[in-house]
Amino acid sequence: MGVDRRQFLKLAGISAAFGLGGSVGFQLLRPGALDAAERMPTPYQMVFPKSQGNSEVMPNPKALKGRRWGMVIDMRKLTVEKARAAIQACNYYHNVPTIPGKQNIKWIWLTGYTNAFPEVENPFADPAIKNARFIAMCNHCDNPPCVRVCPTKATFQREDGIVMMDMHRCIGCRFCMAGCPYGSRSFNFRDPRPFIKKEYPKYPTRTKGVVEKCTFCSERLAVGKLPACAEASGGAMVFGDVDDAGSELRQLLRSRYSIRRKPNLGTHPQVYYLV
Amino acid sequence: MLEKALSGSKLYWTWLICLLVVIGAGFGAYLVQYNKGLMITGMSRDVSWGFYIAQFTFLVGVAASAVMLVLPYYLHHYKTFGRITILGEFLAIASVIMCILFITVDLGKPTRILNVMLHPTPNSILFWDMIVLNGYLIINLVAGWVTLEAERKQLPPPGWIKPIIYLSIPWAVSIHTVTAFLYAGLPGRGYWLTAIMAPRFLASAFAAGPAVLILLGYLVKKLTRFDPGKEAFETLAKIVCYAIILHIFFFFLEVFTVGYSDIPSHTAHLKYLYFGLHGHNMLVPWVWVALGCGFTAIILLVNPRTRKNLKILPYACVLVFICTWIDKGMGMIAGGFVPNPLHEVTEYAPTGLELMITFGVYATGILVLTILYKVALGVKAEEEAL
Ligand code: SF4
Ligand code: SF4
Ligand code: SF4
Numbered sequence: 310m311g312v313d314r315r316q317f318l319k320l321a322g323i324s325a326a327f328g329l330g331g332s333v334g335f336q337l338l339r340p341g342a343l344d345a346a347e348r349m350p351t352p353y354q355m356v357f358p359k360s361q362g363n364s365e366v367m368p369n370p371k372a373l374k375g376r377r378w379g380m381v382i383d384m385r386k387l388t389v390e391k392a393r394a395a396i397q398a399c400n401y402y403h404n405v406p407t408i409p410g411k412q413n414i415k416w417i418w419l420t421g422y423t424n425a426f427p428e429v430e431n432p433f434a435d436p437a438i439k440n441a442r443f444i445a446m447c448n449h450c451d452n453p454p455c456v457r458v459c460p461t462k463a464t465f466q467r468e469d470g471i472v473m474m475d476m477h478r479c480i481g482c483r484f485c486m487a488g489c490p491y492g493s494r495s496f497n498f499r500d501p502r503p504f505i506k507k508e509y510p511k512y513p514t515r516t517k518g519v520v521e522k523c524t525f526c527s528e529r530l531a532v533g534k535l536p537a538c539a540e541a542s543g544g545a546m547v548f549g550d551v552d553d554a555g556s557e558l559r560q561l562l563r564s565r566y567s568i569r570r571k572p573n574l575g576t577h578p579q580v581y582y583l584v
Numbered sequence: 585m586l587e588k589a590l591s592g593s594k595l596y597w598t599w600l601i602c603l604l605v606v607i608g609a610g611f612g613a614y615l616v617q618y619n620k621g622l623m624i625t626g627m628s629r630d631v632s633w634g635f636y637i638a639q640f641t642f643l644v645g646v647a648a649s650a651v652m653l654v655l656p657y658y659l660h661h662y663k664t665f666g667r668i669t670i671l672g673e674f675l676a677i678a679s680v681i682m683c684i685l686f687i688t689v690d691l692g693k694p695t696r697i698l699n700v701m702l703h704p705t706p707n708s709i710l711f712w713d714m715i716v717l718n719g720y721l722i723i724n725l726v727a728g729w730v731t732l733e734a735e736r737k738q739l740p741p742p743g744w745i746k747p748i749i750y751l752s753i754p755w756a757v758s759i760h761t762v763t764a765f766l767y768a769g770l771p772g773r774g775y776w777l778t779a780i781m782a783p784r785f786l787a788s789a790f791a792a793g794p795a796v797l798i799l800l801g802y803l804v805k806k807l808t809r810f811d812p813g814k815e816a817f818e819t820l821a822k823i824v825c826y827a828i829i830l831h832i833f834f835f836f837l838e839v840f841t842v843g844y845s846d847i848p849s850h851t852a853h854l855k856y857l858y859f860g861l862h863g864h865n866m867l868v869p870w871v872w873v874a875l876g877c878g879f880t881a882i883i884l885l886v887n888p889r890t891r892k893n894l895k896i897l898p899y900a901c902v903l904v905f906i907c908t909w910i911d912k913g914m915g916m917i918a919g920g921f922v923p924n925p926l927h928e929v930t931e932y933a934p935t936g937l938e939l940m941i942t943f944g945v946y947a948t949g950i951l952v953l954t955i956l957y958k959v960a961l962g963v964k965a966e967e968e969a970l
Contacts (some may be wrong), residue, residue: 335669356708411930424926433640435638445926460710461699480699481692486632490772493923496692498634499623515619554762557814564729574771 351452351575352419371533376552377451377470378525379579380536381561382444385546389442392419396444398541399523404514406504414495416523417446417538425570425582428566438584444546447493447523447539448570448578458488464520470527470551470579481518494522551579585733588962589955596958603951613937614689623690625938630930631921633690635938638913639945640686642792644763645785645912647679647720649793651756652823654726666740667964670735671804671812672797673728674956676756680721682949689823692950709765721753727834728956736963749829760785767920775853775920778841784834788881791827792908795901796822800957802898809968810961814894822896825885828904832878835911852927853940857919862930867918874910 350358397419406414423430425443453472455464463479464547466472488493500517508514512528515521525548526536534540539548549558558581561567567581619625627634653672674711688694691710705711727749734741767773798820798918801812842850857871881903884890891897918932934942 411630412623413629415629418924424928427927458708458710458770460705460708460714461696461703462705463699478696478699478703479693480696482687482690482710483632483692484766485710486629487773487921488766488770490770490925492630495629497621498625498627499621511589511693517623520692571772 318581329495334450353457354522356454358568361366369531369533373530373533373535374563375469375550377404377550377579378449378530379451379470379551379558379581380446380525380539380546381558381581381583382548383545383547383561383565383583384438384443385583387441387444387542388418388545390455391441391541391543391545394443395538395542395546398537401507402509402512402526402529403524404501404505406510407506408499408501408504412496414497414501414521414522416495417444418575419443419572420445426568428571428573429552429568443582444538445570446580447525448491448576448580449523449525451577451579452575454488454490454576455485456576458484467527471527472522473524473527474519474521476513476515476519476521479519480522483520490571490576491578494520496520512543571574585729585736585959585963590794592958594953599954600951602821602945603954606947607951609921609945610941612637613940613944617689617941618694622690624935626933626935628930628932630928631918631932633917633921635913635934636686637688638917640683640690641763641785641916642909642912643679643683643686643949644717644760645789646665646685646793646796647676647909648756648760648786648789648895649797650676650724651902652752652790652794652820653797654756655750655753658746658820661815662819664813664819668801668812668816669799670732670960671726671791671800671957673724674799675793675797675953675961676724677721677728677947677956678953679954680724680759681719682945683717685948686942691947700818705800709762709769711754712758713766714869715756716762720755720759722753727752732960732963735967738967748819757786760789767834767916772925773920774823774847778838780837780941784831784838787827787830787834789827789910789913791824791831791904792912794818794823794827795904795908798901799898799905804961808961808965810964817894817897818892821834821885821891821900824901824904825882825891828878828885828907830879831908831911832875832882844924848894852916852923853919856929857915861923862929864922866931866933867914870910871915871919874915875906878911881907955960 396417396419399406401417405416408414419442422434422439422441422443425445429437448469449472451470453464453466456466456472459465460482461478461480463475464472465475465484481496483496486496495521497515497517502508502514505514526534526538529536536548537544539546547558547561549556551558553559561583562581565583567583569578569581571576592702620696625634631736650672653665657669676827691697700711700714727745730745731741731749762783764785767776768778768781770776798817801817801820805811841853842854852861856864857867859865860868884896884900884903890900922931923929
């Protein structure tokens with residue numbers, strides 16, 4: 310289970326070595342690449358500024374580097390089959406158990422339009438959108454309430470924006486589940502191991518009593534691979550650097566209209582849906 | 585002073601043994617939970633807090649209400665409360681202990697509870713809640729014990745205790761305010777996202793706490809020679825009366841804002857609680873009973889003839905208790921989680937084991953309360969015998 314913090318430190322090391330500490334340095338290197346409005350600290354962030362990374366650990370040379378990771382889901386390309394493949398890949402590579410009933414565990418799943426976007430209610434919307442199945446996953450919010458409420462820093466945000474879990478520190482208070490406005494988190498109500506269909510030996514299994522969720526495949530990024538769901542989605546899910554104006558992801562966001570889940574809550578979700 | 589708890593009537597010992605049996609059963613149930621995980625509860629991915637956190641929230645209120653005795657006595661020199669202030673302080677101690685136990689049994693990894701202190705996180709309200717609750721426990725232990733000790737020695741309490749007692753007043757308000765902030769600051773939970781949460785909590789606390797105290801006063805009067813006095817009951821009854829009216833008033837403020845603005849993410853929760861949502865209506869009878877009890881209590885307490893009637897007063901207090909307990913416990917917690925952020929409905933009901941653990945925690949609190957009251961009343965009996 311030791312993925313998280315150690316790999317987090319590695320990646321943090323990269324970004325600290327690369328940037329001159331924070332977005333100001335980055336602005337100097339690549340002017341205009343950052344969206345100024347998004348980077349303005351909120352009143353909450355003024356009181357509790359984001360912590361800067363730790364530069365002690367040597368980076369893995371193959372690791373993917375990003376200033377701010379994000380995901381684009383192209384609803385024109387996303388068929389239910391592709392989505393299922395993505396979900397299956399995630400479940401397999403992360404030993405996500407299949408637990409029947411309401412105490413289940415989900416990192417990525419399919420849901421309806423009104424469930425994913427309850428506030429954009431429109432009875433006469435294009436049926437292709439209205440009846441589509443949307444992928445729901447952790448949004449790796451730029452201003453994540455789950456991190457804000459966690460009493461132990463077991464949920465924390467990396468320099469590159471990924472919201473991570475330290476399964477060894479989590480006390481299982483489930484405050485983060487109350488805090489997340491997207492239902493992205495699951496609690497291990499029981500020992501999950503008997504419910505793992507086929508164990509993937511390279512990823513840690515979890516114990517009862519801790520919370521877990523999508524990690525944007527931090528363990529894969531660290532060795533130069535794309536997230537499992539993006540890889541399995543047949544091009545319907547594009548992972549990339551939101552802060553890199555030249556990235557494929559930004560290209561897509563420029564070319565098509567995209568929506569995010571509950572943007573009115575100020576969490577700045579980093580999963581974008583092209584509709 | 586503690587030796588006073590070691591001698592008592594047959595009834596006293598039978599009572600303690602009964603409590604120990606319930607505690608034992610609760611502990612046994614907790615061992616099952618400890619081994620199997622929280623799967624033995626009715627909680628779910630959608631309703632991730634349940635009965636434990638509900639009791640915790642309710643009891644923080646009971647604990648905070650000690651201030652309703654301390655404040656009139658120490659700030660306004662209202663002598664009538666002098667004799668019973670200690671009962672309020674000791675009730676606060678027992679309640680805070682139950683609060684801490686309820687938080688502990690709710691944790692998925694209770695053995696890691698110290699992580700909250702090892703990795704202090706000031707941006708988490710739970711961190712502050714831990715500080716104010718433990719602080720309140722210590723303040724009341726010190727204040728209660730020192731004043732009682734002085735009373736036994738027939739001396740005025742030492743001077744240094746005064747500032748601590750004064751500190752307990754804002755501190756009592758803080759524990760319930762911070763507890764309200766646990767809920768009221770979450771962006772995606774419409775039912776909780778309201779600035780009136782803290783005042784509402786305080787109002788219901790100042791109704792429930794003194795109501796419990798009145799009931800305890802009746803018990804004490806019946807079982808020992810100590811009589812809190814008619815005037816003390818009457819004043820407490822007035823406090824309960826104002827507080828329960830405020831509680832219902834605040835509830836209507838909430839209903840107005842939510843109902844008139846008619847924003848779905850806020851109305852959905854009230855609809856679920858009071859009328860049911862998409863055919864799910866498990867809590868509907870409960871919340872209406874709570875409202876009914878609240879109104880009946882108001883009628884009984886506003887009318888001076890029924891309020892001053894010491895035969896009717898305990899019934900009014902029981903009604904207040906039921907009203908606030910349902911409203912703050914089940915209604916508050918489950919109501920906030922249903923529907924979930926994706927507007928799906930998953931209902932919640934506690935399981936048998938969950939209830940057993942809950943009773944075990946309550947029995948522990950009552951045991952602490954019994955022992956503390958035994959000591960306090962022993963000292964008072966001694967003093968009156970002189
Ligand atoms: S989606 Fe939920 S769990 Fe993920 S970062 Fe945002 S608030 Fe946290
Ligand atoms: S359950 Fe774990 S991750 Fe979530 S808030 Fe509690 S300690 Fe933090
Ligand atoms: S990014 Fe990785 S962890 Fe997250 S849903 Fe996709 S495969 Fe799962």
